[in-house]
Amino acid sequence: MSKPPxxxxxxxxxxALTLTSLGGLSGKxxxxxxxxxxxxxxIGGNNIQLFVQQLGTWGDDDDPFxxxxxxxxVQSGLPINTYVKVTIGVGWNYMDFGASGKPIGLYVNxxxxxxxxxxxxxxxxxxxxxxxxxxTNSAGELNLALGVENVTxxxxxxxxxxxxxxxxxxxxEFADIITDSATLWQRGNxxxxxxxxxxxxxxxxxxxxxxxxxTMPVVGLDECVSMRPVIKGSMMMTGEDQFNMYRPGxxxxxxxxxxxxxxxxxxxxxxGAFRSVLSEGAYxxxxxxxxxxxxxxxxxxxxxxxxxxxxxISAQDGDxxxxxxxxxxxxxxxxxxxxSIPYLIHILPSTFAFAEGSES
Amino acid sequence: xxxxxxxxGVGSDASTLTLGSLRTSPANxxxxxxxxxxxxxxxxxxxxxxxxxxLFREDFLLNxxxxxxxxxxxxxxxxxxxxxxxxxxxTVNTEDATxxxxxxxxxxxxTKPEIKKSDELRNLYTxxxxxxxxxxxxxxxxx
Numbered sequence: 001m002s003k004p005p006x007x008x009x010x011x012x013x014x015x016a017l018t019l020t021s022l023g024g025l026s027g028k029x030x031x032x033x034x035x036x037x038x039x040x041x042x043i044g045g046n047n048i049q050l051f052v053q054q055l056g057t058w059g060d061d062d063d064p065f066x067x068x069x070x071x072x073x074v075q076s077g078l079p080i081n082t083y084v085k086v087t088i089g090v091g092w093n094y095m096d097f098g099a100s101g102k103p104i105g106l107y108v109n110x111x112x113x114x115x116x117x118x119x120x121x122x123x124x125x126x127x128x129x130x131x132x133x134x135x136t137n138s139a140g141e142l143n144l145a146l147g148v149e150n151v152t153x154x155x156x157x158x159x160x161x162x163x164x165x166x167x168x169x170x171x172x173e174f175a176d177i178i179t180d181s182a183t184l185w186q187r188g189n190x191x192x193x194x195x196x197x198x199x200x201x202x203x204x205x206x207x208x209x210x211x212x213x214x215t216m217p218v219v220g221l222d223e224c225v226s227m228r229p230v231i232k233g234s235m236m237m238t239g240e241d242q243f244n245m246y247r248p249g250x251x252x253x254x255x256x257x258x259x260x261x262x263x264x265x266x267x268x269x270x271x272g273a274f275r276s277v278l279s280e281g282a283y284x285x286x287x288x289x290x291x292x293x294x295x296x297x298x299x300x301x302x303x304x305x306x307x308x309x310x311x312x313i314s315a316q317d318g319d320x321x322x323x324x325x326x327x328x329x330x331x332x333x334x335x336x337x338x339x340s341i342p343y344l345i346h347i348l349p350s351t352f353a354f355a356e357g358s359e360s
Numbered sequence: 361x362x363x364x365x366x367x368x369g370v371g372s373d374a375s376t377l378t379l380g381s382l383r384t385s386p387a388n389x390x391x392x393x394x395x396x397x398x399x400x401x402x403x404x405x406x407x408x409x410x411x412x413x414x415l416f417r418e419d420f421l422l423n424x425x426x427x428x429x430x431x432x433x434x435x436x437x438x439x440x441x442x443x444x445x446x447x448x449x450x451t452v453n454t455e456d457a458t459x460x461x462x463x464x465x466x467x468x469x470x471t472k473p474e475i476k477k478s479d480e481l482r483n484l485y486t487x488x489x490x491x492x493x494x495x496x497x498x499x500x501x502x503x
Binding site: 055056057064065066098100101102103150152153154209210211212213214218220221225226 | 369375376378389390430432501503
């Protein structure tokens, strides 16, 4: 695929990156409410830490109003008037009691971006990053801050922000475009020959919180409350293993007759009994649908567990038959439905072991 | 944020507890915030329909519903109910148009706070309470 002539309303960049030291608290301004703002510290390696534990009251200050704090600075030397991506490392241990669920993270031009990880709840931090976006000003500057808002005692906050800050151009490259239909694998093996592309829909339900006086959905009040991720497409194979995939919980056996005719060599599939729960082994595992991109690498969606909830058999004169299928994701049964993985999106290198299993 | 705060313990053992929705403001506003008035005393109605009262006390009420409380706040709900039903006072932070704060607020006589699980799938609770003070309490979220 050739690129369209410029100008074209997609910003294309190789993602030029400015990587600098976060520099600890040096050159930064600490602001906010008493007591909580004292929780900031340099912990070496240019890392910044916020560590606040308060039991019952704000120390000697009994006024219980919610408190906030920020460490702010101006990041300079960036491209002017440019939409950029800011990435800072995060190690997060605690965010409990009156801090639980409160806003925390990276501010880019006063817009808050939450860490891409969660508190571990233990002395071993969950490590990740916080990523924010914003537009630099005409002097190539960006207003950055780290902070937390509206916490009340008792509270326990322990979070570290990483030693480096990366500022890169927001990437949008034509080579990211999908250029071919997809294949479907399970546990590293192609599942069946497909025809046409496979489609993925997360079917996520977002709720914008209601409140007295609300006139329309409001920024910062959205939660993803449920989803039903599905992969849809058409298969072609009709082997025993494929039917076990299309209709889990059934079994194959030698049959004596078919259509009222007694004959030898018959194999018969019988669906499982009604109202019998599927065993974990009956689910598809590591089901992954893979699309090829223009740069010859791949983008993929993976369901750790999946169930084929719809299938059928259809054919027409002089053409190959199709098995329309719909796979629904299932969460791993870990007793933690809020955090168990619903689905994953991967970008795979061109060297990813890949066998052509589709007919496009 | 809109919440109800109260103090337990005394002196150096005192600590302030807070119950309110953990949702980001303004989604943590009180629901069904409704003022009311209940005179306590003897009332007679004359032949001409004129009401005559001998007031012992005037109760200015504020009915509130704290919605979308999280499962982890159950203990706070029980502790607030315990505090109110034993005559304790609370502070009501409305976060309304004028950020009104009502102090010295008590449970309305003859009422009981109600803790209810309102959403089984999302594990959300509501805390419904009728509060009383000796002057009017109103909540204005019309902003």
